Amino acid sequence: MAAAATLLSVRAAPALRLRGKGTCRLLSCYASSSPPPPSSGEGFSGKVGFLGLGIMGAPMASNLIKAGCDVTVWNRTKSKCDPLLSLGAKYESSPSNVASSCDVTFAMLADPESAIEVACGANGAAEGMAPGKGYVDVSTVDTATSKLIGKHITSTGASFLEAPVSGSKKPAEDGLLIFLTAGDESLYNRVAPLLDVMGKSRFFLGDVGNGAAMKLVVNMVMGSMMVSFSEGLLLSEKVGLDPNTLVEVISQGAISAPMFSLKGPSMVKAAYPTAFPLKHQQKDLRLALALAESVSQSIPTVAAANELYKVAKSLGLADKDFSAVIEALKAKEHNSQP
Numbered sequence: 001m002a003a004a005a006t007l008l009s010v011r012a013a014p015a016l017r018l019r020g021k022g023t024c025r026l027l028s029c030y031a032s033s034s035p036p037p038p039s040s041g042e043g044f045s046g047k048v049g050f051l052g053l054g055i056m057g058a059p060m061a062s063n064l065i066k067a068g069c070d071v072t073v074w075n076r077t078k079s080k081c082d083p084l085l086s087l088g089a090k091y092e093s094s095p096s097n098v099a100s101s102c103d104v105t106f107a108m109l110a111d112p113e114s115a116i117e118v119a120c121g122a123n124g125a126a127e128g129m130a131p132g133k134g135y136v137d138v139s140t141v142d143t144a145t146s147k148l149i150g151k152h153i154t155s156t157g158a159s160f161l162e163a164p165v166s167g168s169k170k171p172a173e174d175g176l177l178i179f180l181t182a183g184d185e186s187l188y189n190r191v192a193p194l195l196d197v198m199g200k201s202r203f204f205l206g207d208v209g210n211g212a213a214m215k216l217v218v219n220m221v222m223g224s225m226m227v228s229f230s231e232g233l234l235l236s237e238k239v240g241l242d243p244n245t246l247v248e249v250i251s252q253g254a255i256s257a258p259m260f261s262l263k264g265p266s267m268v269k270a271a272y273p274t275a276f277p278l279k280h281q282q283k284d285l286r287l288a289l290a291l292a293e294s295v296s297q298s299i300p301t302v303a304a305a306n307e308l309y310k311v312a313k314s315l316g317l318a319d320k321d322f323s324a325v326i327e328a329l330k331a332k333e334h335n336s337q338p
């Protein structure tokens with residue numbers, strides 16, 4: 001009863017807003033082959049900072065530059081700034097310098113530790129913040145981390161928005177991410193034209209923490225689905241079926257998911273070109289387990305999936321795509337053979 005009431009209240013929450021680039025794009029898949037024309041970023045005037053130029057940050061910042069935005073970048077490993085500088089970005093030598101020279105600063109960092117360090121550490125973004133400026137953290141972190149960063153940023157008089165994204169490398173390149181935002185609604189409205197350059201839809205979910213929680217719930221489902229799919233691929237092969245046919249059959253039925261069609265063929269070939277690093281998927285499962293623990297919710301399937309991602313990491317697969325979790329199942333089978 002209490003759970004049902006909570007679900008209802010979330011659905012009815014007045015703070016929830018959805019904006020999409022149109023039905024067609026909302027329904028378009030995980031890795032669209034023909035992306036719609038990019039949004040122009042028109043409607044935002046000011047300088048944009050971007051911290052963290054990894055698999056996701058680089059294409060997101062690149063799309064902002066291509067849309068005509070005045071972008072300043074920083075990355076811990078400086079050489080990753082070079083392709084962005086060639087596109088016309090400016091460079092600053094620290095997060096605080098980026099924040100002080102820009103009106104709004106985005107951060108796309110690996111995990112809670114790096115997100116906190118870049119926002120709140122020495123020469124961190126908070127040191128360059130001031131009233132009128134905004135900080136938008138698009139990294140996937142837990143709710144406590146997001147609240148901590150938000151507190152640091154807002155203590156300077158600046159505004160804070162958490163905006164983790166759903167969608168991987170290809171959607172980031174194509175400007176088709178889904179933003180799960182929460183925090184300062186006027187900052188949300190201010191940066192909406194920028195979110196529309198980088199994404200196909202955006203949700204405003206209310207207070208800081210709700211965006212992080214939504215992202216963790218989505219990714220815990222994704223991580224478990226990938227494990228279940230891996231088990232299916234291996235079992236089909238073991239009983240003499242062609243796993244490529246399994247991928248085809250799944251793609252035509254009710255459990256069809258773009259992720260299966262996209263990753264299945266390369267998984268059958270034991271190839272795992274990195275789009276979403278396995279270490280980040282395991283981090284998300286770890287954080288989702290802690291989120292569930294905080295409300296005494298049992299998520300045994302996720303707990304089991306997490307163990308497999310941990311095994312995969314121990315096999316040296318942390319930087320491979322998360323679909324490499326199938327190798328952990330293969331290793332288990334190998335070890336259990338007499």
Ligand SMILES: NC(=O)C1=CN([C@@H]2O[C@H](COP(=O)(O)OP(=O)(O)OC[C@H]3O[C@@H](n4cnc5c(N)ncnc54)[C@H](OP(=O)(O)O)[C@@H]3O)[C@@H](O)[C@H]2O)C=CC1
Binds near residue numbers: 118138
């Ligand atoms: N890849 C994907 O498909 C998706 C990823 N995400 C999430 O987005 C975030 C980024 O992912 P992704 O781009 O794939 O990850 P990458 O590992 O490619 O990039 C991580 C970024 O964080 C920086 N970083 C790591 N540690 C530190 C530190 N201590 N101080 C400063 N900078 C640091 C890295 O800098 P350096 O270059 O110096 O290492 C790099 O810029 C993660 O939270 C991930 O979970 C969300 C949706 C999809």
Ligand SMILES: O=CC(=O)O
Binds near residue numbers: 140165166219276
């Ligand atoms: O966080 C990963 C994604 O694909 O979304």
